[in-house]
Amino acid sequence: MDVAFLQGGVGIQGGETAGLEGLGSLYFEPLWLFRRDGLELPGRLPALHGLEVSLGPDGSGTQALVRRLLQDNGFPLDAPGLLALSSTEAAKRLEAGTLDAAFFVSSPQGVIVRNLLHSGKAEPVNFERAEAYARRYSFLTSLLLPEGSEDLASNLPDRDLHLLAVTASLVNREELHPAVIGLLMQVLEEVHGKGGWFEEPGEFPTPDYLSFPLSPQAARYYKNGPPFLQRYLPFWAASFLDRMKIMILPLLGLMLPMFKIVPPLYRWRMRSRIYRWYEQLEAVDTRAANDPEADLPKLLKQLDAMEQEVRDIKVPLSFSDQLYHLRLHIDFVSRRVKQLMAASR
Known part of the structure; x- marks a missing residue:
């Protein structure tokens, strides 16, 4: 695999980061904490002690992120109530009232998050110290989801929500051809530069929030824009001329x-x-x-x-x-x- 999407804040162990470069962060992925209906739950992670909570499936970026936040709050990670459920199973158990709380990483338009917001059987929890987390972790951002922004008629959510968010980033192997990186950067700008629920137009892609070294080709793109030839020629023609420059210089000498x-x-x-x-x-x-x-x-x-x-x-x-x-x-x-x-x- 030469290119992959990764969730911000996901740690890769040891030498596995060697040879990997980041092309940029693409969009925010909010971290949601939902509680079952009728459960009073303050917006602080230590309040989860003694409850049955889904951290996300094993090996997922959601679980890795939540375990890190819990650990930094002094929460025992071997507590019996911490479960590794899939997003679908956790949502079903929340609505059934057999699970106290669950974490999800998803956009507001994600099917599971939208269904939970409209179900009336689960409530999103407001992160009271969202700004503190964002200052502590460079890969986290504090976001505000205004009251009624999901559904004005139903007033969902029914109050302003402070959320934590990671960013989705695109990572490549450092041996990936520079011409391919240039093409990927143009596609990323076209697809993710229009903005979204939390993203301003032109805010993404960005070299910020990356957990990997920024690719030199990507750094040049952020600074100077597309290569000169690719601004005026199709990719295949620009790539051909770029390769030919190695031969053109000796030919000019002759x-x-x-x-x-x-x-x-x-x-x-x-x-x-x-x-x-x-x-x-x-x-x-x-x-x-x-x-x-x-x-x-x-x-x-x-x-x-x-x-x-x-x-x-x-x-x-x-x-x-x-x-x-x-x-x-x-x-x-x-x-x-x-x-x-x-x-x-």
Whole structure:
């Protein structure tokens, strides 16, 4: 397994934390204490002494959290009334009146919590010292559930409730590919950034409340946002270009000399379109001047054809002066041929 959701405050023993990193906390998970109807129960944990209380099933994050809180309150963890019941079984026994109290970790919209609030057979307990717990434990937060916030018509709950809450966090193995971490961070922001019952919009995901070292890639995301390429390109394209950068740098080193060669090659190519006509022009000029038997009218037609072809040459503006020089030279030779023709009559 490369990625997992974990409840805040759950201790992992020994070296099991090695190689694990946190991507962030995602949302609050309130800790609820419900009592059966008719039982007077103060909002302090020592008051549970002598009662039958469900701490949550063995191995669950709920039980681990509650046992820690009870122990810090001097509560004997070997007391006979402490039971390890599933959430469903504990809720049924509360409604049946065969269980005094039970702990649950759930959002207010959780099925079991909502059913208990509406059942009339169990009552949520107000944590009187919620703020003290939050100050003592960095992974706990004190929350307020206002009166009537679950159901205004039925006024549930019937008073303001102070609750304790842990956070759900996402943890990954440190060898997880950075590109996958970047994609996960974007999904977490999209899904959990909208807020909820206790969360303000934009409050989550957050690097706070983590029980694990923050992933370096996640830390960069919280500081700078998504990687530059992923802001404008699909994930597959951004990931491909990110991998290609290892090859692009050596290629750039090889291509730099080519960049120096290209401009001279370009200039030579443009000039060659013009200069290749000078060989023909020189041949016409030499024959007209030195060959008494030269067919001057034919040479003149050859010059006219050359002029027409030169007019059709396409070169950039930076080379147009050289093209006009060629046309001037063609005109100069044409006038000499005409003078020779006039002199020979």
